[in-house]
Amino acid sequence: MKLFEYQAKEIFKSSGIAIPRGILIAENEEFSDINLPCVIKSQVMQGGRGKAGLIQFADNASEAREKIAALRSGPAKVKKILIEEKLNIKQEIYLAVTIDPVDCSALIMASSEGGMDIEELAKTMPEKIIREKVAAFRDLEPYQLRNVMFALGLKGEAFKQGCKVLMQMFTAFRKHDAELVEINPLVITDDEKVIAADGKFIIDDNAAFRQQSYPLSQDQFDSDIEFEAAQQGIPYLQFDGDIGLMCAGAGLTNAIYDLVNYFGGTVANYLEFGGPNYRRAVEAMEFTLRNKPKVILIVTFGTIARADVMAQGIADAVKKLKPEIPIVTAIRGTGEEEAAKILAEIGLDNLGDTEEAVKQAIAFAKGEK
């Protein structure tokens, strides 16, 4: 779960990391009292907010009101807005804690080129990224804080505060089951204060059971259907092609997506109804039909996700939803003979070969069949 900036900053604050003074205003709310000059920050998930004009500056209250109104009526559908004091910036730093799966370590990354896109920096100036690792079962030790802060070139009070912030970030990283904690930029002010001007926080979904829960927000998804499918726990991605995919297993669905492209077709949606969802063919087909595909392509090769159970689900879905478009099936694995019988009863010829199924679906989509 990727948090909004204001949620990340709530965690920073409770971890002892300084954040700018500010207020969060909700969708229809006006501000009463703000520190001027101010920064007006749209609380949306998309990256590159600055370039997209979703971060604005204002010197007085009327200017702030105008800019807030413009953001709210703009194309980004901005709801919550964070209004913060404008900082007197002496230096900007990049600081992040993430996961190194090879070493099973927390990986600290830092750069004196704060404010810059770190992916860009990794491509153009990888030598400017300072790295420090903390293995599982180990703590972040003071020498490691010194390694990072000396390499950043910090001195005096900023050095001391920088060490403290990094330690607090690391503690929050472990405590909140984070996949990423990022402050970009971490600002050093004219008066040597160290303040998190921005914040990114990604919490591992698999640890949701032991972490504070955050409600899913529409803003985290590219489309309404993706949002609704996520609320139902069905992996779904929306595209603008012809073929609606209903497959089982992430790996196989990816491969089918590739094959459709390989043979010259286009994908209307990616939907995966394997694993815990293999008894939910009806809901899966409902979602698949939402983006108006020209054909539905169902490919599975399951073990636990039994072929006969999935075939029965598809038969139920066809009876209930009465789709007016062709359906191509290649349902294999445990119980595949029974699956073929069930599908034959509703007039579907269950194919044994994946490529044949993909080619047939493309032919339907192009009206060649």
Added chain:
Amino acid sequence: MSIFIEKDTKVLIQGITGSEGSFWTEHILGIGTNVVAGVTPGKEGQKVEGVNVYNTVRKAVAETQADASVLFVPPRFAKDAVFEALDAGIRKVVVIAEGIPVHDAMQMRRAALTEGAMVVGGNTSGVITPGVAMMGIFPYWIERVYKQGNIGIMTRSGSLTNEVTAMVIKAGFGVSSLMGIGGDSVPCTRFAEFLPLYENDPETKAVVVIGELGGTMEEEVAEAMEAGIFTKPLVSFIGGRTAPEGKKMGHAGAIVTGGKGTVAGKVKALEKSGALVADRPSVTGKLLKELING
């Protein structure tokens, strides 16, 4: 001979009385696996498919000398169950659960590395040597997938394994040992770490790696080949070739790997090291033939 599980490996099943555990115990026994005990806390004295159930791994190991364990426990208890197995002296563990917290997985992998154990998974179908034994959830009775032979298979995806392996069998081959390393971002054992076992296994003539976009595991296979750690023929299929960027992959993954992680990068690295990469599952068998027959 096989690379992880033998006919006489004494297998323990943790979480044996649960619905998945008991369902798969029948099939794990069915293929011929030497299952010696099961563990579910509070269920000692019960039997599942004739297998004795114990409260603790410690006691199960003391009474049966179990030396490998397959876990059917929910993801939130996986770390506890892995450490219970390691602390009882077991050095081969397979973790089936999908949805293990990544910080738990990091501790599991770190413990395995430092204690000289091999933990496979999580989020995997497990490990199988067709015709011999399995620790996992494979429909071994489907002969067009699970036929005995001389090709080692390593995979990150359960569903794709059946698809690709069927193509290997169709080309006239069979499987020596299949290792499902799992689909999580922190698998406890990585592709390249199994290569020395395949290298030393006389039953394995070549290896098929079923990879996916993201991470660096396929690149590590290429590095192992370049370093001469693995010298047998290797064919790979990698899913996610046309996956749109940013839809699935996180921001952090790209930076950690310094540009590695795209399928294009993986293909390039593997081909440079002498492997052949199939652009779709159906050509995997053909490429294997080419490579093996020269």
